[in-house]
Amino acid sequence: MHMGLDNVDIAASSLADANFGREAQALLNWLAAFGADHDGGVTRPVYSKAWRAAQTALCEKMKAYGMEPRFDRVGNLFGRVTGRLHPRRRVVTGSHIDTVERGGRYDGALGIVAGMLAVHYLTSRFGPPRLTMEVVSFCEEEGSRFPLGFWGSTYVARSQTDDFSLTIPDVQDAAGTRLLDAMRQMGLPSHADDSDRDEIAAFVELHVEQGMRLEEAQCPIGIVEQIVGQRRYLVDVRGESNHAGTTPMDRRRDPMHGAASMIRCALELARRRQDGIVATVGRLQVAPNVSNVIPERIRFTLDVRHWDEAILDAYCEEVLEAFRRIAAQHRLAVSHALWLDQRPVAMHRRIIQHIESACRAQQADYLFMPSWAGHDAQIMAQHVPTGLIFVPSRHGISHSPEEYTNPADLDVGVRVLAATLYRLAYCEEEP
Amino acid sequence: MHMGLDNVDIAASSLADANFGREAQALLNWLAAFGADHDGGVTRPVYSKAWRAAQTALCEKMKAYGMEPRFDRVGNLFGRVTGRLHPRRRVVTGSHIDTVERGGRYDGALGIVAGMLAVHYLTSRFGPPRLTMEVVSFCEEEGSRFPLGFWGSTYVARSQTDDFSLTIPDVQDAAGTRLLDAMRQMGLPSHADDSDRDEIAAFVELHVEQGMRLEEAQCPIGIVEQIVGQRRYLVDVRGESNHAGTTPMDRRRDPMHGAASMIRCALELARRRQDGIVATVGRLQVAPNVSNVIPERIRFTLDVRHWDEAILDAYCEEVLEAFRRIAAQHRLAVSHALWLDQRPVAMHRRIIQHIESACRAQQADYLFMPSWAGHDAQIMAQHVPTGLIFVPSRHGISHSPEEYTNPADLDVGVRVLAATLYRLAYCEEEP
Numbered sequence: 001m002h003m004g005l006d007n008v009d010i011a012a013s014s015l016a017d018a019n020f021g022r023e024a025q026a027l028l029n030w031l032a033a034f035g036a037d038h039d040g041g042v043t044r045p046v047y048s049k050a051w052r053a054a055q056t057a058l059c060e061k062m063k064a065y066g067m068e069p070r071f072d073r074v075g076n077l078f079g080r081v082t083g084r085l086h087p088r089r090r091v092v093t094g095s096h097i098d099t100v101e102r103g104g105r106y107d108g109a110l111g112i113v114a115g116m117l118a119v120h121y122l123t124s125r126f127g128p129p130r131l132t133m134e135v136v137s138f139c140e141e142e143g144s145r146f147p148l149g150f151w152g153s154t155y156v157a158r159s160q161t162d163d164f165s166l167t168i169p170d171v172q173d174a175a176g177t178r179l180l181d182a183m184r185q186m187g188l189p190s191h192a193d194d195s196d197r198d199e200i201a202a203f204v205e206l207h208v209e210q211g212m213r214l215e216e217a218q219c220p221i222g223i224v225e226q227i228v229g230q231r232r233y234l235v236d237v238r239g240e241s242n243h244a245g246t247t248p249m250d251r252r253r254d255p256m257h258g259a260a261s262m263i264r265c266a267l268e269l270a271r272r273r274q275d276g277i278v279a280t281v282g283r284l285q286v287a288p289n290v291s292n293v294i295p296e297r298i299r300f301t302l303d304v305r306h307w308d309e310a311i312l313d314a315y316c317e318e319v320l321e322a323f324r325r326i327a328a329q330h331r332l333a334v335s336h337a338l339w340l341d342q343r344p345v346a347m348h349r350r351i352i353q354h355i356e357s358a359c360r361a362q363q364a365d366y367l368f369m370p371s372w373a374g375h376d377a378q379i380m381a382q383h384v385p386t387g388l389i390f391v392p393s394r395h396g397i398s399h400s401p402e403e404y405t406n407p408a409d410l411d412v413g414v415r416v417l418a419a420t421l422y423r424l425a426y427c428e429e430e431p
Numbered sequence: 432m433h434m435g436l437d438n439v440d441i442a443a444s445s446l447a448d449a450n451f452g453r454e455a456q457a458l459l460n461w462l463a464a465f466g467a468d469h470d471g472g473v474t475r476p477v478y479s480k481a482w483r484a485a486q487t488a489l490c491e492k493m494k495a496y497g498m499e500p501r502f503d504r505v506g507n508l509f510g511r512v513t514g515r516l517h518p519r520r521r522v523v524t525g526s527h528i529d530t531v532e533r534g535g536r537y538d539g540a541l542g543i544v545a546g547m548l549a550v551h552y553l554t555s556r557f558g559p560p561r562l563t564m565e566v567v568s569f570c571e572e573e574g575s576r577f578p579l580g581f582w583g584s585t586y587v588a589r590s591q592t593d594d595f596s597l598t599i600p601d602v603q604d605a606a607g608t609r610l611l612d613a614m615r616q617m618g619l620p621s622h623a624d625d626s627d628r629d630e631i632a633a634f635v636e637l638h639v640e641q642g643m644r645l646e647e648a649q650c651p652i653g654i655v656e657q658i659v660g661q662r663r664y665l666v667d668v669r670g671e672s673n674h675a676g677t678t679p680m681d682r683r684r685d686p687m688h689g690a691a692s693m694i695r696c697a698l699e700l701a702r703r704r705q706d707g708i709v710a711t712v713g714r715l716q717v718a719p720n721v722s723n724v725i726p727e728r729i730r731f732t733l734d735v736r737h738w739d740e741a742i743l744d745a746y747c748e749e750v751l752e753a754f755r756r757i758a759a760q761h762r763l764a765v766s767h768a769l770w771l772d773q774r775p776v777a778m779h780r781r782i783i784q785h786i787e788s789a790c791r792a793q794q795a796d797y798l799f800m801p802s803w804a805g806h807d808a809q810i811m812a813q814h815v816p817t818g819l820i821f822v823p824s825r826h827g828i829s830h831s832p833e834e835y836t837n838p839a840d841l842d843v844g845v846r847v848l849a850a851t852l853y854r855l856a857y858c859e860e861e862p
Contacts, residue, residue, distance in 0.1 A: 211677025228676065232722060244711035244734045245659065245803030246642025246827060249702040256712045260694035267688040271680040280675035281687045283722045284715065291663060291714045291732035301722035303675045372676030396677060 020117050020414035021407030027113040031058070032105040041102040041401030042109075045145035045173075047075070047182040054097055058112065058137050065120040067135060072197070073166055073189040075139040076152045079116065081123050083132040083425065088198040091129070091425040093118065093417065094136030095205050096152060096376055100144040104403025106208045110391070110410070112137045114206045118418035122426070129425035131201055141376050146171045146179050153376035156200075160383040164195040202351060202424045203380040204387045206417045208405055210373050212396035220412040221366040222390030223355050226307035227378040228370050229344035231316060233302040235262065235323065238333040241288065241296035252294060256286065258330040259298035265326065266302055266319045277306045277315050278372070302336075307344045307370040345378040351387030351424075358419035364412045389416060451548050451845035452838030458544040462489070463536040472533040472832030473540075476576035476604075478506070478613040485528055489543065489568050496551040498566060503628070504597055504620040506570040507583045510547065512554050514563040514856065519629040522560070522856040524549065524848065525567030526636050527583060527807055531575040535834025537639045541822070541841070543568045545637045549849035553857070560856035562632055572807050577602045577610050584807035587631075591814040595626040633782060633855050634811040635818045637848045639836055641804050643827035651843040652797040653821030654786050657738035658809040659801050660775035662747060664733040666693065666754065669764040672719065672727035683725060687717065689761040690729035696757065697733055697750045708737045708746050709803070733767075738775045738801040776809040782818030782855075789850035795843045804829075820847060 034057060035042050035050030044050045055077050062069040067079030077097070083089065095111025115135035122129065136156070143149030148169055155166075166189055168180045183189055209215075214222050239255035263281050270279035284300040302319070306312045320336065327334035352368075359366040369390070371377075377388040391413035394404040405413075465488060466473050466481030475481045486508050493500040498510030508528070514520065526542020546566035553560065567587070574580030579600055586597075597620055599611045614620055640646075645653050670686035694712050701710035715731040733750070737743045751767065758765035783799075790797040800821070802808075808819040822844035825835040836844075 209677070210674060212682075213677070230676070243641060243803070243827065243829070244713060245661070245709060245736050246640070246644070247709065248707070249698075249709055251643075254698065254711075256694060256715070257698040260691045260698070260712075263687060263691035264695055267680075267685065267691070276679070278676060278678065278680055280685075280723065280725055281691075282675060282717075282724045282726060283720050284687070284717050286713075286715050289714050289716075292711065292734050293713045294711055295713060303723050305676050372674070396674065398674070 018121060018415070019411050021411035024110070024113055024117060024410040024414055025407050027116070028105045028109055031109050031113065035099065037102055037401065039102075039401050042099045042105055043101050043103065044097065044099040045101070046098045046140035046151065047145070047186050047188070051098060052186055055137060055139070058097070062116065062135065065116050066123055067116070067119065071190060071192060072155070072194050073192045074152065074155045074183070075186060075188050076156060077137040079119070079135040081119055081129065081133045083130055084128045085130040087132050089201040090132045090134050090198050091202045091204075091421060092134045092136055092200050093204045093206070093421060094138065095207055096138040096141035098140045098142050098144070100142050100399050102401060103399050104401060106393070106403045106405055107210070107398050108141060110208055110405070111206045114410075114414045114417050117414050118421055121418055122422055126422070126426060131425045132198060133421060133425045138376050145173045149374065150376060150379045153379040157379045157383045159194055159197055160200055200384045202385045202387070203377065204351065204389065204417065204420055204424070205375060205377040206389045206391065206413055207375055208393045208398060208403065209390040210393050210396065210398035212393075213369060214367065214390060214392035215394065215396065217367055219365045219367050220391060220409045221359050221364050221416055222369045223352055223359070223366050224347050224371045224377070224388035224390060225352060225368050226347065226370045227345045227375060227381070227388070228305040228307045228372050229309055229312050230340060230342045230374070231304045231312060231338060232340035233336045233338055235300050235302055235334065235336045237262070237298045237327065239296060239330070240294070242294040244292040244294055247294060253331045254294050255298040255332055256295050258326055258332045258334070259284070259300060261326045262323050263300065265322045269319060269322070270315065273315065275306070275311055277304065277311055279304050279315070305372055309344055312344075342374065342378075345381045347377065347381060347387050348385035351385050354423045355387050355389055355416065355420050358416045358423065361419055362412065362415045364416055387420065389413065389420070449552060449846070450842050452842035455541070455544055455548060455841040455845055456838050458547070459536045459540055462540050462544065466530065468533055468832065470832050473530045473536055474532050474534065475528065475530040476532070477529045477571035477582065478576070478617050478619070482529060483617055486568060486570070489528070493547065493566065496547050497554055498547070498550065502621060502623060503586070503625045504623045505583065505586045505614070506617060506619050507587060508568040510550070510566040512550055512560060512564045514561055515559045516561040518563050520632040521563045521565050521629050522633050522635075522852060523565045523567050523631050524635045524637070524852060525569065526638055527569040527572035529571045529573050529575070531573050531830050533832060534830050535832060537824070537834045537836055538641070538829050539572060541639055541836070542637045545845045545848050548845050549852055552849055553853055557853070557857060562856045563629060564852060564856045569807050576604045580805065581807060581810045584810040588810050588814045590625055590628055591631055631815045633816045633818070634808065635782065635820065635848065635851055635855070636806060636808040637820045637822065637844055638806055639824045639829060639834065640821040641824050641827065641829035643824075644800060645798065645821060645823035646825065646827065648798055650796045650798050651822060651840045652790050652795050652847055653800045654783055654790070654797050655778055655802045655808070655819035655821060656783060656799050657778065657801045658776045658806060658812070658819070659736040659738045659803050660740055660743050661771060661773045661805070662735045662743060662769060663771035664767045664769055666731050666733055666765065666767045668693070668729045668758065670727060670761070671725070673725040675723040675725055678725060684762045685725050686729040686763055687726050689757055689763040689765070690715070690731060692757045692761075693754050694731065696753045700750060700753070701746065704746065706737070706742055708735065708742055710735050710746070736803055740775055743775070773805065773809075776812045778808070778812060778818050779816035782816050785854045786818050786820055786847065786851050789847045789854065792850055793843065793846045795847055818851065820844065820851070
């Protein structure tokens with residue numbers, strides 16, 4: 001027995017008796033105890049003791065919430081409710097368990113907690129789903145311990161392409177510990193047979209926005225259409241160091257003059273285009289950095305983001321051409337290195353429609369928006385139909401002990417997630 | 432017996448038999464042994480062992496060159512040849528014995544060495560002068576050990592205003608040693624009775640240019656007309672730190688954008704004015720200085736120099752007004768602190784004329800020029816008729832082991848100094 005798509009929304013009435021806000025907050029606070037800092041923040045780097053304690057505790061919590069837990073080879077944790085009709089097709093929701101140093105209680109953790117509440121509610125209320133439902137706690141997303149990010153979701157996504165090989169990148173943390181050794185201290189990689197894993201039919205992630213747009217619009221839900229592409233350049237401007245007094249202006253090859261013109265040009269252009277592109281120069285270093293010496297060299301970073309690759313291309317081309325022109329004017333040498341290049345990733349149209357329908361059914365206001373930060377969803381989206389739901393971040397703050405989302409918004413978030421999972425796991429015709 | 436001004440130049444013939452270049456270089460190399468670095472540089476901070484060894488050795492050398500040496504209370508060393516007619520009026524020449532860390536062999540030292548050679552030559556050739564001649568080795572000019580500069584010449588200049596009090600500034604070096612304690616380790620301040628010192632009728636300093644103008648003009652002598660005024664500002668631009676992705680361009684209060692516009696504006700304006708003003712932004716600090724975070728605060732220095740106070744005023748007013756306008760445009764807070772403010776100092780017209788006449792008599796090419804760096808002459812000039820003579824610096828390099836002036840230029844420098852001292856101490860009517 002299943003209902004057609006048009007008449008199957010969990011009615012406002014059927015979720016109206018639930019209020020997930022307080023329970024979500026209680027679970028987030030419980031989880032924040034693992035790796036708690038003295039000031040209310042959370043530091044839970046991948047493969048640390050705090051990380052292991054959190055994953056182990058979550059494993060037990062999943063059992064209590066009626067799920068069957070399982071770790072994969074690299075330490076991703078899945079809590080499963082097996083489907084009645086299509087047990088080998090999984091609808092997965094969740095996010096990551098690791099945090100940046102002195103991070104908050106919501107980033108990553110909320111997606112896991114919300115998934116547990118939603119799956120538990122759905123199975124309690126409607127019984128077993130048609131497709132299998134799983135809540136995932138990805139082992140690593142932030143890249144804050146090792147110079148790699150999305151390690152957990154990348155492993156899962158790759159398995160969807162039948163690539164079950166396990167290649168551990170040879171990277172080290174700040175203390176010089178190699179990734180493989182850090183894993184071994186956790187008893188990883190394990191002998192779990194991930195090649196036996198079932199197909200992921202859909203992935204849905206709930207996350208805090210980490211921006212101010214929802215808060216300012218007083219809107220509880222953001223439906224992400226694209227995760228922006230990011231390019232990060234290191235720009236190196238070299239001139240000639242000289243005496244600040246004895247070198248006439250017209251004899252100078254001053255990289256400070258050139259770099260200031262370049263930075264102003266790059267930021268002005270981003271502002272003037274009004275196509276949503278954002279550009280940031282967050283880091284700048286001067287050599288030798290002495291007040292009465294014309295610098296020899298300026299290095300600065302340029303971070304550029306947009307959801308449309310063509311716009312990224314156009315902006316970056318124009319800026320880099322301007323840099324060359326400015327360098328020539330000032331008789332400077334300029335070079336740049338593109339050290340991060342993430343392409344924009346679109347969320348799946350069908351999942352977006354399900355989220356929108358869920359919002360309407362829950363009478364929840366929503367905005368379509370891009371995600372300006374990276375998420376596990378951008379990795380998953382490259383292999384399976386994926387959606388990303390945002391709830392507001394107070395003052396847009398994240399990666400900080402000040403991270404906060406109020407219980408009313410948490411409640412709406414969990415209800416919209418539950419309604420979306422219901423459509424995917426209980427109602428949808430097999431694609 | 433003395434000759435009138437118009438016919439008293441030491442004829443080219445009378446100095447033609449002398450060649451001071453090699454001897455000057457030998458003395459500079461000898462002096463560089465006190466505080467010698469392994470790489471050819473010299474580190475001789477005031478009141479250090481190397482400094483004491485240099486002053487003590489110079490004291491002996493002055494005796495060998497026919498001068499009567501004397502230390503004042505703070506450690507300035509004077510070598511005297513007493514005048515026949517006006518023994519209580521002194522024509523003083525010299526420079527400073529201290530160096531910056533890893534400094535060169537010429538900065539300061541050349542003025543002392545050239546003075547000794549010139550005074551020795553004049554007394555050997557023409558007998559005792561009418562006025563007393565003295566060579567001074569000032570104890571401190573660079574300000575590289577303690578946060579004070581011109582300590583030696585300031586003490587001497589002040590004594591010309593009958594202020595014989597001795598106030599030791601309560602400053603410390605990087606190791607936490609107080610100035611007074613550093614002096615005590617040298618047996619200073621001494622009981623020398625400086626109140627008994629004779630009047631300074633004129634001061635003439637020979638120094639390396641520390642710029643490229645003489646070298647490029649292939650001219651051995653610069654006659655300094657003014658020592659430029661210097662203003663150094665610390666500019667503080669404060670905005671709002673934020674996420675590089677989630678903060679739209681039009682919502683930013685980005686101090687990097689503002690600071691880049693300010694710096695470009697300040698340097699463009701200095702270049703465009705073409706009135707000789709020089710402006711340098713040599714030091715810049717970003718907080719928090721992370722590539723994917725819009726900065727909260729930028730601080731940068733602005734070093735401005737010109738010989739005309741009115742031009743300094745006009746430039747600084749225009750720039751600071753522009754900073755306020757740019758800050759308002761970007762919704763930033765800007766403030767500035769003027770942490771160094773040295774007014775321009777003119778050299779004495781009569782001394783300049785004597786130097787010019789000396790150049791002509793020696794058939795030495797010369798340029799009139801400002802000094803873009805500070806010198807003891809700027810302190811002395813505020814109290815006594817003062818002149819400053821430059822010789823070329825190879826490639827304009829100074830404060831470096833690479834400092835170099837070739838023997839031919841050293842020779843011309845000493846000859847012009849000698850001829851100038853001759854006019855001042857042997858020929859000039861008592862002013």
